Amino acid sequence: MQTKLKAIMDAAILHKASDIYIWPVSQDYQVSLRVLNERLELKRLSFTEGQMLINFLKFQANMSLSEKRRPQLGSWHYLYQNQTFYCRLSSVGDFLGKESLVIRVLYHEEGLLRGYFFPNQLTKIEQEARKRGLILFAGPMGSGKTTTMYHVAKQFGEQYVLCIEDPIEMYEPNFLQLQVNKKAQMGYPELLKLALRHRPDIFIIGEIRDGKTAQVALNAALSGHLVLSTVHAQSVYGVWERLRSLGVDAELLRQGLQMINYQRLLPTKDGQQKVLFDQLKMEDIKAHGKTKVMTEKWGDNLAKCYQNGWISREIWQKYQAG
Template identity: 30%
Template sequence: MEELLYSLIQLAIEHKASDIHFIVKQDHMDIQFRNDLGMEKIEQDIWDKGVFEYMKFIAGFDLTNPLCPQSGQFSVQLDTKEIFCRFSVIVNQSIQTGVLRLLRTNPSMAIDQLTQDSKSISFLKSLTNCRQGLVIFTGPTNSGKTTTLHAILHEIACKDQYNVISLEDPIEIEDELYLQLQINEAMGFTYEKGIEELLRHDPDVILIGETRNAYTARMVIRAALTGHMVFTTLHAKNALESLHRLLDFGLSEYDLKNTLTAVISQRLYKTKDIFRKECVYEILDAQALDHAIEKHEYPKEHRKLEDEIQNAVEQGYIFDPQAQFDIKDFQR
């Protein structure tokens, strides 16, 4: 069974898949790969329900409670590379659905490789010199937030001047230049507990992988107020919506004005080169950021994310139909 699972994961990697989707009906199992082209159905008669049940076992599921939605994790060694896998299952009547996310702990990219927009590159590089503050990155899943953050942390760590520590769930990009801590909720090492422990390790620069709730938001603000440079992510549609979410978490406008360095919203698009993608950034900082915090709206001169996406299309940086759908969505 182990060899069958490994061969499935190897095939998914060859298809450049980020996730493997399963639908199990009685003894039949459908498999789809999610990759840059969308969902790809795999016609096969090799992998059956036994592989699905085996993944539950190695992911540490409670097998005595099969009807409850569950998730777990495991890792596999393919050639000389470790693949971290996160498996989740939902049962609905006679159907089981599962998703196996493949996290290949890729090496970090350089800031110059993220985008062709010179202003964005210049701003991201300027963040590597900041000694105190808070930078929030926002965007949907697979928008490049993790890649951008690790590119920034890598450049900071290369200066060999600051103690850089990250707190992540899971660690998607490994970097030997700084300490990376893995969330393990089963062992009680949550984001909340992790931040408390992390602050005792005398950090200069901190990455909190995700600000999920009001408590984490308050701890992030506390870390920034006590002399640290803090980076984190937040699920929101754009930079302005991120501010609204922080206020909904119970933070005050005073807290935000005294800690926030920038809020950066981003999307990731295909380019003419099939081997690379382009990050598009909306950067809300300085006076525009203060205005947005006080007035709860963008200043008129601010370039919103849809403006930056349109510019990337016009400049020929991106060639992706999704860009036009996103622009229309923002303009609703």
């Protein structure tokens, strides 16, 4: 079983897959990878082999082997070419009792600047971060938001960084990392209020999901902290609309919000992946039509990526609307 698992993990890391799926399909198990939001089937296992693989992984992650139906979460690390990759595991059984398991692979941020089409966009975020305030990131799952936030926080040297996430996306020994636990009444608002007493210099908040979290995050930003967080939105302008829909006062946003970044991870012609940003500084946010989605700069930069031969025509057309 270790040999099968090694082959799967090595293939996932080689493809830079964000997730590994071990799912029951008919009378066997399908092992597939999520690469750039596309599913790639890796292999098929017999039903018995699939169950054995899931049990082996659950054992490694200190999950209950006897529990087959209820959702379980676990963590595990895998050593690949002298580099440790941290993994999050999630299992659940369907109505027939067939168990499935998903592994989220957490990558390191080495060579981060090579992962951006225009490194000056990342520099722009770092410059705005030095002014403190709230800097927000949006984009689909797996677009690199957490990696970007951690990189920006690391640029401040020895300053005290406190992270609140659900769950922890990336292990960083120099940061104080707190994980949301709703059963213990430790949600984002509660942990944020507690964290303020620790007086950190920088907050990383995994996600602003409700008005309470947004309010505490903005209060922290207004009190002189740098706050980095994510918001579910489908465009850079959508971030502003999302916060307003959560009941956040527009004037409070104008005072505390420093910058909005929407990012997508695009496949390049050489088989790699790089991030492209759409960005707005607070002073750039003016009245705009409800139908406006992306800035003109997004279209210009996307066209440059195509003209420079970095991306295909298909990708250029696909990401016109973000």
